[in-house]
Amino acid sequence: MPPRRMKFWGWGFEGEGATPEERTAVHKTAATKFGATTFDDTPPRAEDYTLRAPRVAVPQALAGFCSSERLDRLVHAYGKSFIDSVRIFERRVPNPPDVVAYPGGEQDVVDLLDWAASNDVAVIPFGGGSSVVGGVEPVVGDAFKGVVSVNLQRLDKxxxxxxxxxxxxxxxxxxxxxxxxxxxxxxxxxxxxxxxxxxxxxxxxxxxxxxxxxxxxxxxxxxxxxxxxxxxxxxxxxxxxxxxxxxxxxxxxxxxxxxxxxxxxxxxxxxxxxRPRFRAGTSVGFRTFEDAWGAVRAISQAGLYPANVRLLDRVEAHTTGAGDGTADVMVLAFESADHDVGPWMARALECVRDHGGTPDMDQLEATGGHREGASGAWRNAFIRMPFFREILTPLGVLFDTFETAITWDRFGDFHANVMAALHDVMRRECGPGAIASCRFTHVYPDGPAPYFSFYGKGRPGGMVDQWQAIKHACSDVLNRLGGTITHHHAVGRDHMPWYEKQRPDLFAAALQGAKDAIDPSGVMNPGVLLPPKRQTASGAATAVR
The missing domain is CATH 3.30.465.10 (Uridine Diphospho-n-acetylenolpyruvylglucosamine Reductase; domain 3)
Structure with missing residues (x-):
């Protein structure tokens, strides 16, 4: 059977998506909270798009594993970020790759890079295309004759x-x-x-x-x-x-x-x-967010290493169905391949109670406690959420996230300032009714990785501008307060302005030196981590430094 093809316009493979029940629920929420009553979320068709003609053609020796077919180029034109979704539904694909390569082995990759480096053709490695930071978008500057996207799906063993x-x-x-x-x-x-x-x-x-x-x-x-x-x-x-x-x-x-x-x-x-054999899980409610993150810190510094210690503020808990909006919720779970995890859970619950938390003991005692109750509701929402963007975007609802990491000594003020900046820019860009929330995705003994989500009403034809205003405001405050610009979503093209401020100048020079040594033509994913080379007035290509 031929391999399943990723959707070019949404999350997952062709034929996958939200269930009818999920679609109904998303439509109802969009109408109630944001006044979105035009439910035209019909998937785009490949023939809806006008793509520029391929600017380069591979030599015959490479043609057997390369394609310039419309659907291949569409699948590899964007990642899966909010603005990628907006542009897809607006039928805007100004920078498709010219060629998509599907190498069958490492020698194919070697031959492809030899050709690309000798012919000023940019090369963008493409995994599953799930980048949400512009990491696979073929925007490479004007110093290249074309772009080839390299999909390694055949190297799967x-x-x-x-x-x-x-x-x-x-x-x-x-x-x-x-x-x-x-x-x-x-x-x-x-x-x-x-x-x-x-x-x-x-x-x-x-x-x-x-x-x-x-x-x-x-x-x-x-x-x-x-x-x-x-x-x-x-x-x-x-x-x-x-x-x-x-x-x-x-x-x-x-x-x-x-x-x-x-x-x-x-x-x-x-x-x-x-493979793990022993598991235990529950959820915990807290009266205040400060109590909740105090408990998370205590657990993270106790050397217990839970598999999950997610913290959802009450807005996040309500939005995902993990709570009713009256309490902040911790999702707590342990697992092991070697031993019963009961003692570890018991000590974690002592930390929880020391900070005023109330564990759900019924959930803990359930056979599948780590996937029951609030924990199960949050997990299901977490997995299914990406499918909802392909419904929310054509409904005119702006929805996105950003994440960072900060040390515990700075977290209280950091959280307050980031949330204030997010609420402020959301009010300006989206008007009343905007929603903002915070959860922890990962936790370390020296600090958490907060993850911020936001929803708001979009302006027809203006959602990219709205997103850019929100992205800039929030990224600026992360930089100013000393949080990382990205904890786990990578840099891509979207985070470059703030990544360049975060990293030391001498490190940037050292990284450029490494790239010059192993990619002297600058063809590898230009504009990611380092500025792309540029075209001079004489037509020669030079590196941007």
């Missing part, structure tokens, strides 16, 4: 499993469910479950420093990478496979988070875990 070391060598194009299905017969799991798990790849997780679903200890893909193999325009980059090393700066750490700006990750050795 677990090649080796080392049970003694509990590790596996895995190709970068494998989607999350395919990866876990191949590991399951061996009794092991990668245990990395981002929200985009079903629609994103191992290579994408590594390239973007993906954050998984689990809230403590092993939070980012970094924790699982044992070795990376990456094809660059100057050759193959591969480190030793080791459990740890003090031999200078780690070559893997330069590949992790490189976002395709240095090369194409083709495979990696990944650390695995035994």
């Amino acid at each position: 677990v090649l080796e499993v080392d049970k003694a070391s509990r590790a596996a060598r895995i190709q970068a194009g494998v989607l999350g469910p395919q990866l876990e299905a191949q590991l399951r017969p061996h009794g092991v799991t990668l245990r990395h479950f981002p929200q985009s798990f079903e629609y994103s790849t191992l290579g994408g997780w590594i390239a973007t420093r993906s954050g998984g679903h689990f809230a403590t200890l092993y939070t980012h893909i970094d924790d699982f990478v044992e070795q990376v193999r990456m094809v660059t325009p100057r050759g193959v980059w591969e480190s030793f496979r080791l459990p740890g090393s003090g031999a200078g700066p780690s070559p893997d750490r330069l590949a992790i988070g490189s976002e395709g700006a240095l090369g194409v990750i083709t495979e990696a050795w990944m650390r695995l875990q035994d």
Whole structure:
């Protein structure tokens, strides 16, 4: 059977989407809260779009795994951010890739990069296309003759499993469910479950420093990478496979988070875990948000390492069905492959009660307590939410998120100032009725990763401008208060202005030096992590510094 094709206009694969019941509920909410009564959310068709003709053609030697078909170009024209959704529904695709490549092996990638680097053709690695920060959009400046998007979906195998070391060598194009299905017969799991798990790849997780679903200890893909193999325009980059090393700066750490700006990750050795057998979970209500995050801090500093310790403010809890809006809610869960987690849960609940929290003991005692009650409601909303954007966008409802991380000593003032800035800009841009909320996605002993969500009424034809105003206001306040511009969504093109302020100037120069060494033509994902090269008056291309 041919592989399933991703939707170019929404979340997931063709044929997937919100259920009729979910659509009815979203329509009702949009009408009640935002006055959206025109329910024309008919999916776009490929023939609705006028695409510019491909500007380059690959040589015959590469043609067997490359395509310039309309649907391939549409799928690879955008990621899955709010403004990507707006532009798709407005039938605006000004920068489609000229060619989409589906290499069948690493040599195909080598040959493709050789051709691209020799012919001023930009190369954008494309995993599952779930970027929400402009990381895969073919906007590369005017110094290139064309753009090729590289989709590694054919490199989708677990090649080796080392049970003694509990590790596996895995190709970068494998989607999350395919990866876990191949590991399951061996009794092991990668245990990395981002929200985009079903629609994103191992290579994408590594390239973007993906954050998984689990809230403590092993939070980012970094924790699982044992070795990376990456094809660059100057050759193959591969480190030793080791459990740890003090031999200078780690070559893997330069590949992790490189976002395709240095090369194409083709495979990696990944650390695995035994599949969990013991689980316990519940939810906890709090009278105040300060009490709630005090309890989260206590748990994070107690060395208990829960699988989940999400904190939802009362607005977030109400919006997702995890609460009635009268209390802030903690979603708390433990799991282990080795031992009963009851003692860990008991100690966590002591921390909770010390801060005035009220656990749901009925949920805790239920067989599937980690997926019951408020915990189950939040989990379901978390997984299903991306499908709702393809309904909300054509209804004229603006909905997006941003995330960051900050140390505990600064969190109280930080949260107050960010929420004030978000409420202020939402009132200006969206008028009355706008909704803003906060939750914790990940937690560390030295600080949380707050995640902010917002909904508001969109202006017909003006939602991109509204989004940009909100994005700029909130990103500016993150920079000013010392929070990171992104905790787990990567930099892409959308975060570049604030990333350049966050990183040290000397580090930027060092990163540019690394790119010059392994990508001297600057063809790898131009404009991501570093400015793209530009066209001079004489027609020669130079690097922007």
